[in-house]
Amino acid sequence: MSTKHDDQAIRAHLAQCDPVLAQLLEAHDVLLVEENDREQExxxxxxxxxxxxxxxxxxxxxxxxxxxxxxxxxxxxxxxxxxxxxxxxxxxxxxxxxxxxxxxxxxxxxxxxxxxxxxxxxxxxxxxxxxxxxxxxxxxxxxxxxxxxxLGRPDVLPWGDLAICKGVEKAYGLKETPKRAALEELAERWRPHRSAACRVIWWTIDRPEG
The missing domain is CATH 1.10.340.30 (Hypothetical protein; domain 2)
Structure with a gap:
């Protein structure tokens, strides 16, 4: 099962590797590691x-x-x-x-x-x-x-998720919604915690900063 230490370590990694995520993490209390016993078949x-x-x-x-x-x-x-x-x-x-x-x-x-x-x-x-x-x-x-x-895999990038694409466009001030190649290039810095980075984008896309 994931621990608070896991969350803190991932938070530190993402904040260090990406200043945009650092700002989002500072502004929003996002749960990066879900405690899930995954009993569902x-x-x-x-x-x-x-x-x-x-x-x-x-x-x-x-x-x-x-x-x-x-x-x-x-x-x-x-x-x-x-x-x-x-x-x-x-x-x-x-x-x-x-x-x-x-x-x-x-x-x-x-x-x-x-x-x-x-x-x-x-x-x-x-x-x-x-x-x-x-x-x-x-x-x-x-x-x-x-x-x-x-499965709780830590390094997944759902490039086909519209909310992720729109969220990245908004958070990074892009001129257009990123296609797969552009999103993968931007998200390379998030490895090996792309799943957690996506949680940040999902959580913050519809929430005002501050």
Missing amino acids: HYAALVRTIVGQQLSNHVVAILWGRLLERFGGRPPTPAEILADDPEELRAAVGLSGSKVSYLRSLAEQVESGAVDLEHVSELSDEEIVAELTTIRGIGEWSAHMFLMFQ
């Missing part, structure tokens, strides 16, 4: 990621609650998703047809063993992204979220 985490794609946190919480209710108050297993009627699942939870299709694709690949979630944590970040993006409906953004919030 990897499959359930991916199901929730699919459910929550392109939706606000408030809406995601509602839909996730409906999904849990449909399966007895717990996340469904792959077999249960495949056994459920797709149209009934869509209507009961309030999902789009495409998301139901993505959930079934995930369930099929996990059930068949094509995607091995039991040992996924043994892979490198790059290998995990390559593995997960073979699943229909799981793109690089979803894979990056899985790395950061489910």
